[in-house]
Amino acid sequence: MSYQDLEHSKKRILIAPLNWGLGHATRCIPIIESLLENNFEAIIASDGVALQILQKEFPDLIFLELPSYQIEYAKKGAFFKWKLIKNSPKMMEAIYLERKLVKKWVKEYELSGIISDNRLGIYSKKIPSVFITHQLNVLTGNTSWITSKIHQYIIKKYDECWVPDVAEMPNLTGRLGHIKNPHFKINYIGPLSRLNKRTLPKKYDLMVILSGPEPQRTMLETHLKSELTRYKGAVVFVRGVIESEQKKEEIGSVTYYNFMTTSELEQTFNESNLVLSRSGYTTVMDLAKLGKKCFFIPTPGQFEQEYLAKKYKKEGIVPYAKQDKFTIENLYEVDLYKGLEHFKTDLNWKKLFLLFERK
Template identity: 35%
Template structure:
């Protein structure tokens, strides 16, 4: 059985959460290949050096400088997004025709499907959340996403079926054009069988580890703010800059150690040494931090309302601190680090849900 897995290239989270999916198909004897872009090829090659990669169309997303402009930005760039969707659908059909794939797995690539192969669409955002000022458009967003999902054979949701799971109302919806198949939370760190969670790690020699991720210019803006704030916070800190295409470099500025990029195991080891982890609130990061057992401060990317909803829900449940980017200051971070009422995210191990989903689609193909 031949499988092509294609993650969306809006940040690296879609690529990293595909890792358990790729591994599951490989373990079941499938021939797996990856449809990549220049933005996520390096990290996928690091995790799967022997898996063949094929270059796919890129969405080339650059977020607006101000988050509140996101809705208008999407409207302005709708023609570009539709053009990419047409290109990726043509690409998917061509790949199946030329290389004989039996199954296509799309992680949030809206048109990566084929009439001649079983096509799986993977998303945790079955409901696309809108800010209050744009809530009137949420029904239109839901209808559009439903039309996307209806064109696939299956919809896989990286969460647990029991509400609220990890994504709450984003993944648990009342209706969907395809039956939802929950495949459990997905994290690249599940590939480390001897992983020691942060809560069990004896070495806590880092006060804060900051993880920078996302697309530009939001990524660089977050990095700049973290540099300024952490340099003024007593203690020993580290910043992982999330640049997998760069060479692996490490340097120290004052009380902060910087890493251009860390491979999966080294990343987990650094997080296990941290008292707190500061990161964006993307869903892939939430699943990673849950598996790593980290105490988290989530700073949602401005304009990505999904991250705002996730961070707020996890904060209300006592599993994280939620903080707006503009509110991330020396004083606010000092206050957050003194919180004693926040516990680590509940861990999920042994993903039989994903194994069952892969087994079932192989039987039906």
């Protein structure tokens, strides 16, 4: 669909998720669907697999390519932070290019609003701009205080910050998504998930789902393939590799997919007794919505995932293990934990989107 084909009666909102694994893109799916349901035009901007997954979900929308932040994990978790610092000049260059592109697109597409999911250069002083994050505090070990202050300084440039969690206790993000005396407007919009709970016959004893930047995704996949040789039961393994065509392979009692669409994931989650995954926040929100029993393996060195995994274990919700320590026998621990539960919210999208109706 070309720009000329757009319906001029509808206000156009730019949605720009960060390309860091699949989480930022997939949690934008319910937002995009709600924009369309409320008579807005959605224009999507991202790069890499985040852009690809949304193109598969919304083939009729307009897609714009953004420069890559070139986020990479270190092979050793202890070096994760220093790898990010080393790559920060490339990230700053990408943010600078984002600012230039946004100025151009605001005019070219006559945008009425912007929703940025953790893309730091996607905002405009001329139109309402929203920042989505579950990390008001950015945990980086002994540098958490400065990374949190920098992040909060960036958030202040936006009209509103939408946090996909609840404001009160109990909540899913803990100190990640809650700060005292914020100096910007926060809207707690409740956990976001593209999935729905359904009552289906159980087909799999275990569902493994991976995502995230390399090389850690591949390292975990290799480790789990080895461990699964000792697992007694039917397994479905979603590798989290977005390619042009879906591939399915059966090896013994394990069925492998490179990726799944939203509808396929929803069905497979509901057909599975137990889920093994990273403790990324988007996955957490999906599993909470579905009320699933699960086991987490946080990405080594990623403080956010490690914090969430420790929080849920301490609260008796979900067990976890470090990547290099995980064995298939750890899954027996799951029965000792109560599992994630869905937080019901009375979110009114129409009211939330009033921000974009202002002149």
